Amino acid sequence: MSEVYAKDFSEIESTLKSNYVLKNLVLNLAQSEPIIGKVVEDREEKSRQILLDYFKGNITYSEAVTQTEKGLPRGESKYSQENHAFASGWAERHVKTQISRFYNHAVLKKIISSGSNDCYIHHSQSEDQDSKCTRELAGKTHSAAEVLKNIKAAYSEGNYSETLKVPYHPHCSHTVYPVV
Numbered sequence: 001m002s003e004v005y006a007k008d009f010s011e012i013e014s015t016l017k018s019n020y021v022l023k024n025l026v027l028n029l030a031q032s033e034p035i036i037g038k039v040v041e042d043r044e045e046k047s048r049q050i051l052l053d054y055f056k057g058n059i060t061y062s063e064a065v066t067q068t069e070k071g072l073p074r075g076e077s078k079y080s081q082e083n084h085a086f087a088s089g090w091a092e093r094h095v096k097t098q099i100s101r102f103y104n105h106a107v108l109k110k111i112i113s114s115g116s117n118d119c120y121i122h123h124s125q126s127e128d129q130d131s132k133c134t135r136e137l138a139g140k141t142h143s144a145a146e147v148l149k150n151i152k153a154a155y156s157e158g159n160y161s162e163t164l165k166v167p168y169h170p171h172c173s174h175t176v177y178p179v180v
């Protein structure tokens, strides 16, 4: 049986239910990689537990968002006065970004360990037509090593830049896909 992968963000949850090897890789990364950002600073582990529960299949995406809002209240953050960090929908933006970076990181590792360096990015039903990732990433094959390097720099090391990565922005619905 061929392995299942997500063609866009909306398919990640069902993909992890049927692809156990990938699910374990995602869980390992979610247990070990830093989770960075003002909304989680000094409370990274609370966010990590919620994300692990999501990846294990114990809670849904919307439950992960609600638990993040309640478990990491804005008032407890040292950045609570910063409206930019806590703009409306901050919990969903954080959860979506983290699910996407861990999922895509895992798929890229798997592609590279299989001896390939090609990853394809499908167009997504919910993509933003004007976004740079839609114009430059979607519908094309890319270097898995390059996209992985950019994901690590942004989401594990906190060096945000304009490099092409997935997710490219907080509402990015693209995913990387192995080229058979």
Ligand SMILES: [Zn+2]
Binding pocket: 127, 131, 133, 134, 167, 168, 169, 171, 172, 173, 174
């Ligand atoms: Zn995108």
